[in-house]
Amino acid sequence: MTGPHPAPAAVVTGLGTCLPESVVTNDDLSRHLDTDHDWIHSRTGIERRRRAAPGTGTGDLAAAAGAAALKSAGRDDCDLVLLATTTPDRRCPATAPTVASRLGLRAAAFDLSAVCSGFVYGLTAAAAMITAGTCERALVIGADVYSSIVDPTDRGTAVVFGDGAGAVVLERGRRDDAGALLHAELGSDGTGADLITIPPGADHLTMRGREVYTRAVTTMTASARSVAEAAGWSTDDINAFVGHQANQRILASVAKRLGLPPERVVSNIADVGNTAAASIPLALADAAAAGQVRAGDRLVLTAFGGGLTWGSAAVVWSDTEPVCETRA
Ligand code: COA
Numbered sequence: 001m002t003g004p005h006p007a008p009a010a011v012v013t014g015l016g017t018c019l020p021e022s023v024v025t026n027d028d029l030s031r032h033l034d035t036d037h038d039w040i041h042s043r044t045g046i047e048r049r050r051r052a053a054p055g056t057g058t059g060d061l062a063a064a065a066g067a068a069a070l071k072s073a074g075r076d077d078c079d080l081v082l083l084a085t086t087t088p089d090r091r092c093p094a095t096a097p098t099v100a101s102r103l104g105l106r107a108a109a110f111d112l113s114a115v116c117s118g119f120v121y122g123l124t125a126a127a128a129m130i131t132a133g134t135c136e137r138a139l140v141i142g143a144d145v146y147s148s149i150v151d152p153t154d155r156g157t158a159v160v161f162g163d164g165a166g167a168v169v170l171e172r173g174r175r176d177d178a179g180a181l182l183h184a185e186l187g188s189d190g191t192g193a194d195l196i197t198i199p200p201g202a203d204h205l206t207m208r209g210r211e212v213y214t215r216a217v218t219t220m221t222a223s224a225r226s227v228a229e230a231a232g233w234s235t236d237d238i239n240a241f242v243g244h245q246a247n248q249r250i251l252a253s254v255a256k257r258l259g260l261p262p263e264r265v266v267s268n269i270a271d272v273g274n275t276a277a278a279s280i281p282l283a284l285a286d287a288a289a290a291g292q293v294r295a296g297d298r299l300v301l302t303a304f305g306g307g308l309t310w311g312s313a314a315v316v317w318s319d320t321e322p323v324c325e326t327r328a
Helices: 026-030 037-044 058-073 096-102 115-131 209-230 250-258 277-290
Strands: 008-020 023-024 049-052 080-084 108-112 138-143 163-172 181-188 240-243 298-305 309-316 325-327
Touching: 008 049, 008 058, 008 115, 008 181, 008 277, 023 026, 026 037, 037 058, 037 250, 049 325, 058 096, 058 138, 058 163, 058 250, 058 277, 058 325, 080 096, 080 115, 080 240, 096 108, 108 115, 115 138, 115 163, 115 181, 115 298, 115 309, 138 181, 138 277, 163 181, 163 277, 209 250, 209 298, 240 277, 277 298
Parallel strands: 008 325, 080 108, 080 138, 240 298
Antiparallel strands: 008 163, 023 049, 138 163, 181 309, 298 309
C-alpha cells in the first residue's frame, strides 16, 4: 500500500525458539525400528531430531520460546498469548494461560488447534486482533511435543516428528514497517480428517503419509501462489519461501512448481525433523541467524497439516535477531 498514511498492520518485532537438548539421530532410531539412515534421509531429508526429556512438556518449551521472543523484541510484556499446539499439557484448561503466568503476564491467553498449520493460523488470528484494536502486542507461539503422541514402534511417524517451540512477537505498526504481515490466507478440508489423526480412544497419532504428501504438494503450492499474488508479488519478488518442514522432497516439489530456485527455500528439516506447530518459526530463526533471510526480504510462510488445514502469510522481514534457547 502506498500513500502518506499507510494502513495499520501487525508487525513482527521479535523471534525466539527453544529446542530440547537431546538429539536423536537416524542411527539411534534404527537400533529399535526396522529402518535405516539412508531410507529416512533419502525419503525425508531428516538426519536428526530433538526429543524432550521425560517431564518436559509443551508449556515448558513454549514458555522458553516465548521468553526468547520477548527478549529478541526488547520487550517484557504483551496483552495476548496465543499458543498453537496439538500437544497441550492438559486437555483442560488450555496451556497458554500457564505460559503467560510463567512469563509474568496477565494477558489474554488461549490455545489454538490447527496441527502443523497452527503457527500460521495463530499469526493470522493475532494479526487480525491487533489490527482490530483488541490487543496491542501479541506473543504467537507454536510448540509441540510429538514424542508424547507418536507410537515409537510406528516407523512411518516415529522417524518424521521432533519436539520444539518457536515464537514471534507481533505488534501494532504500519504496512510499510519492516516486519509487516501484508496478507494471510487460511483454508481447510475436513474430508481429510482421517489422514493425520489420533483415532477416537487411541493414544497415538496415525498418518497416511503418501496421501498426505500428494495433498501437501498441491495445496501448499496453490496457497503460496495465492498469498504472493494478494501481496502483489511475482515469483521473482519472493526472497525466501519458509514452508512447513514436513519433508524435504515436499519443499523441493513446491519450490519447483512455484519456479523458485533451491537457494530461496528455507530448510532446517535435516536438524529438527517435522516439529509441527513449531516448524515455521524454527526454520525462520535458523534462516535469520544464518543470514539467509535479511531485513527487507519478502517472505512467504506456508503451512499444511492435519485437519486438513493450511495457510500462508506474506511478510516483509525486519532486522529482528532471533534468540535461540535449549532446555532439557
Ligand atoms: N523406514 C523404512 N521403510 C519405511 C519407513 C521407514 N521409516 N516408513 C515406511 N517405510 C516403507 C513402507 O512400509 C513401504 O513399504 P512397502 O512398499 O513394502 O509397503 C515403503 O516404505 C513406502 O512407504 P510410504 O509410506 O509410501 O513411504 P513414503 O515415501 O510416502 O514416505 C513419509 C513416508 C511419511 C516420509 C512421506 O509419505 C511423507 O513425508 N508424507 C507427508 C507427511 C506430511 O506432509 N505431513 C504434513 C503434515 S504433518
